[in-house]
Amino acid sequence: MRLSSPRLVVAGLAGDSGKTLLTLGLARSLRERGLAVRTAKKGPDYIDAAWLAAASGSACVNLDTFMMPREGIGSGASSLAGADVVLVEGNRGLYDGVDAEGSHSTAELAKLLGSPVLLVVDVTKASRTVAAQVLGCQLLDPALRLAGVVLNRVGTARQQALVRSAVEEVTGLPVVGALPRLSGDDPLPGRHLGLVTVAEHPDGEGAIARAAEAVARYCDIDCVLDLARSAVDVELPLLRVEAEPRSCRVGYLADPAFSFYYPENLESLRRRGAELVAVAPEESAALPRLDALYIGGGFPEVHAGRLAGGGALFGALRDHAAAGLPIYAECGGLMLLARELVIDGSSHPMAGVLDLVVEQTPRPQGHGYEVARVDRRNPFFEAGTSLAGHEFHYSRVVAGADAASTVLAVERGCGIGAGRDGIVKGTVWASYLHLHALGTPGWADGFLGMAARCAAERAGTAVAGV
Template sequence: MLTIPRLTVAGLRGGSGKTILSLGLARYWKQTGWKVKPFKKGPDYIDAVWLGRAAGRTATNLDPFLMSEDQIRSLFVHRAQDHDVCLVEGNRGLFDGKDLDGSCSTAHLARLLDTPVLLIVDCTKMTRTAAALIQGCLAFEPDVRIAGVVLNNTAGARHRSILRQCIETYCGLPVLGTLPKLRTNPIPERHMGLVSDQEHASEQALESIARTISDWLDLDQIAQIARRAPQMSPAQPMIWPRTAHPGNRVRIGVVKDACLWFYYPENLEALSRAGAEIQEVSLLNDNAWPEVHGLYLGGGFPETQALDLAANTAVRELVFRLADKGLPIYAECGGLMYLCRALHSAGTQQPMVGIFPLEAELSRKPQGHGYTLARVSRANPFYPLGYEFYGHEFHYSKCLPPQGKASCAVQQPCLDMLRGTGLGQAQDGLLFRNTFACYTHVHAFSVPAWAENFVQAAAAFKMSMDQGLDRCPDIRID
């Protein structure tokens, strides 16, 4: 059996303070010299990157919707090795899932990993009622190990004293900290959550959060709770059942800059294991690109970099030429926006690559948010016809034909959306030669053939170029 100190941070709702508490614990433990392994529950890129910054180690997403229970256990045990403590940040409220039974909730994940839960409660304008809420959580799903409580947004010494007495008397749980109302948010937010760590003084913010946590929490007792977590079986299924692909390797460019940076580490590892050499490239600087045989454009915030993207005509023209030559390109959300004809944001319009004759327009409200289920309806290089796969989306943009407000039906879609919004009208996925772009994000565990198909398409492109062809034929999976 394996001893894996671990803790799940959960709240009663979104915005209760989970992220601040998780970041503070991760950074404080790092400061003490612990090797901290952070995990983020659910499909979240931004919080995961901040957790990684705080802990000094890459965060791993655990998602019961996109992954099987065996995959989650295996991934957790595999990533937890050689760390002093594992910290899992939940999402939404503790019991909030996708259905009446609460499947895919933070509570579901905590049970799956047999992890003690540290519950943070926003106590704004509340005293004795906080005890009733916590007692309800204890009784709602008794097999969830709620081990202690942190009180957030407390108003003063008297408020904190009454809260502590009520909770410890009625609930029998230790209050492990009381956080005051912060005058300013140490990490600003915008429409998709926290701002990028690349756009904010992240180290200064994290140090400030760690100081607050150390001033107001019983960190020794919290550490003891993590250490007392039950042992776990080492006999977990392999997360990578196949060995790395032998033979001739291809090079896949992955855009990583302030514009596009939403990537699951497992997606890149899956590509590597399938036979790809990952080469990071940027859309924002004028550095020469190496020879690539495929290109992965993840999500991000192209709207915040629209002026620089438009100004870098050399890269825009390069991407267009590569797409026209038949380079396999896979683009998700922000990557799709970059491949459109133009990007409308904050009252401005900037030219983009122009592979697709559409214009991406930022809206004030989400245009798609949540888990997705797609069925492939058009042959393409990445998915076979009729294949169904799960993913997720979160976008404030929508794509429109130039000079009009009609739907995206001007483009024959590749995906029928059985769940989710995509481009609208229950469709997603645009195709130009070997370029595939959609609003749906995928995780390698939920689409196990995606990486191999991507690498095989890149190998076909490389072979065409090695044979001296000007263009790679269109690649289609039956």
């Protein structure tokens, strides 16, 4: 696959540097010029990607060299082809990776994509030192093309002039924007797993509009476009997936509490013949006719009071699981399937599909990449399969008989604890591990194959809707 669209990676010196605000503002500003804008997010991330999709008006793809082989990156990047401009938001600092060498960093992805880098720098209480920071980034890897700089959180006109002059003199790079400190409420408030989701923001569209207004006012959009057009064409391999088409109905919970679905995961199911059915928990006293159910992550702890009233849905989940409906649940989905969710000492009843008690804690229990090996037989993955994904959870499993029914040996990360993850009970899978279809293409094949087998086995059962 030849990637030739104009493109730019937006990177920072560290997290919370202003990458998301700048990328959102650029995406919307360029879209308002009538350009076809596509976006990508480096690394595992649901929330930023959803904001970028809303700003650009098209789905945002996640690209990550740790979770995905080069073929997965190529297949993901193929969705960017034909765009007038592509914006890729980086993750953490430009060179930050999984080790001291910066493996799997934003810089590594930028080189793979043949993309110039726009570096956004927080200049709070600094002047010439900013030039030293930018120069360090410029010299650390000569193979990386650092193309321009945006100053963020500028305090005064004098500071802007000093920093701009120093950066351009020392590095030769153009300063294409200088965003002031934002007054009033942050348009993108945070929560314990990152930004508030765009769906839950009280004025998500207004927040994007304010970001676009600031970027259009304080950045040279024409210069940014010129930088993007300097990207070089690259050839990327594609995943070759030869899977048997499966005609089946796969439901997925569509709710603010469970919104963490990679578009590529849903699309991989659809491409293999599945009909996707959105299931709204509050409207579903019973499940529709399904051959499998996919429950993504999200924020069940934020919505625990509302979810705890879902007795009819909980009963339907228990009945269908007992009847053999394949259910695949990640993180927040695991919490939903548990018997009980404890928050600040208060107990909230959950679906009870699994005999688990889950406790929400004030500190992360797992955060980052997770690698696990399937070491026990199960209907979802073949024994010996290696799975590379990610986890980010403040909850932990503290009790319950089903906590021992795991099939994954965790080689990196935390999982449910004690080096284990992947609870399997009958045709139910629940884990803290999030997988991406471009990194684990066998996930969709196994899930749909199981759905087809179980649908045939369950034919004629008495459970309503099955």
